[in-house]
Every structure is written in structure tokens, then in C-alpha cells.
Amino acid sequence: MGNGTSTIIVIPAFNESGSLPDVLQHLRRVVPEFAVVVVDDGSSDNTYDLALAAGVHALKLPFNLGIGGALRAGFRFAAEQGFQRAVQFDADGQHDVHEIAKLLAELDRGADLVIGSRFAGTGEYEVGRTRSVGMGLLRVAVRLLSGRRFSDTSSGFRAISARMLQQFADEYPVEYMDSTETLISACRMGYDVREVPVTMHERSAGEPSNRNFRLLYNYARLLVVLATTARSQSPALPPVTPPPTVDLTTPAGVVNVAEVNS
Secondary structure, X not given: OOOHHHEEEEEXXXXXXXXXXXXXHHHHHHOOOOEEEEEEEOOOOOHXXXXXXXXXXXXXXXXXXXXXXXXXXXXXXXXXXOOOEEEEOOOOOOEOHHHHHHHHHXXXXXXXXXXXXXXXXXXXXXXXXXXXXXXXXHHHHHHHHHOOOOOOOOOOOEEEOHHHHHHHHHHOOXXXXXXXXXXXXXXXXXXXXXXXXXXXXXXXXXXXOOOHHHHHHHHHXXXXXXXXXXXXXXXXXXXXXOOOOOOOOOXXXXXXXXXXXX
């Protein structure tokens, strides 16, 4: 997988105390060479304390910003600490630790953003009717706006290169359905985006953050956003600058929301 000290696993978490300890334990057992940062997105349970107890980096947002805001905070932390690549990983037990190697292997081959697809031929991941319809619409929208076909446009299991990481640290969208927006943006900006089949599991604890009507609203909102930004000019790719030394002893702390949104 390459140099472990250059890789960090970014885990956004909202009220995931039921599943987070097992997820962190599996990561420690399978990829102990990788750093981990848990971003507590304003949880009302002890998610943050569990992350600290596990000995990983932990950031605490003072209130719930949503997954996009939590990820921006995590990516910014990773970039500022000098990590060369990141893996976005869920706190609910759906992502398989052993599949991380597949995503990182594509980064080693030159990719900037690697999507772990639930629907590319590995396993039989099932979704409800509402989510399935929404996903189908998003696949069409992504194909039209990016010129690329992807089987899983909303996967939250992704590997990110150094220059993609810097881009995400600066401009990651804070709204729900962030993964689809960033997928299209990355394609249109000229980044090397690839998809690999992965096996995913059912959530091990807790409840999904969006259901039915709210989910449909978010799909509709995203389609409007994508349509209105389709003609925006694509900026040039940022250069990869030499990183500072990685400090694996950086203390946990409370994140300033103004900094996350800046």
C-alpha cells in the first residue's frame, strides 16, 4: 500500500457510538500503519470520547454541519498535517477495511480520485426503492454533466491523491450529497477519476441520517445545483507542493466552524 505515514483515513461521524469502536478496532488490526482522524459532527452521544479513547486523531465540531462540513474539516486537517493521500471511510461499519488496498492501488497507478462502487459487480448491495430511483437519476445527471459513466455516484468510500486532497481541503461542498457534486467537479476539472468494485456491508448500528422525503428533497436540490453550475468554467489543476513533516502527535480539539466554512 506504500508508505503508511503518508496516508490518513478520514471518518466523519454523527452519533456513531454503537459502531465506531469496532470500526476503529478493525482499522487498527488491518492497516495499523495508517493514521486515522474521526470528525465528530456535533454528536449528542460519546462518539468523540470513544475516538479519543481509541488513540486516534479526533476533531469535534460544535454543532452538526452535515457530512460535507465534517469531511471538509477532516480533509483540511489531513492537508495541513502533510498527508499525501486520504481514504474517506464510514463510521457505521458498511465499508470493508480489506478493500482499502484496492483504492490505494489505483492511486499508485496515477489516479486522483478513486470511487469504491457498491454496484460494479462485487457482492449484492441492496437499496430501497426511493434511494434506487434517486441514484438512477444521479447516474444520468453525472453522465450528462461529466461525460463519464459511473455505477455508484454517491459512494462515500473513496481514496484521494495529494492534489485532490488539497482541492477538497479548500473547496469541499458542505451540503448533503457532497460525493456526487465532487465527483462531477473532479471530472470537469481534469482530475483522473476511477471506479473500482468493492464489497460493502449493512450498517452495523444506528440509523441512516436521511429517509424518504428528506432524501428526495436532497436529490432534487442536487439536480438543480448540478444543472445551474454545468456551464461554469473549469479551473486549472493545482500543483502538488511539498508537504510539511507529518505530526502524528497532533492533539485533538474543537474545530472552529468559521474555519471549516472559509
